[in-house]
Amino acid sequence: MRCVECGRQRKDSAERGWVTVLSPSAAQRIHYCCGCIENLVHRASTADQVDDYADDDG
């Protein structure tokens, strides 16, 4: 199991927070470590906020 974002490998099966997702394009499973999945979630919510601000300006 290896993080697709940072390339870090999960050596310890007890390590928590890893997320497995199905890649829409390749139809294969990819993995994110706990740190990278947090970044992804943060990025997604930040992008939503940016959209809201753009609407307010408009």
Ligand SMILES: [Zn+2]
């Ligand atoms: Zn990672």
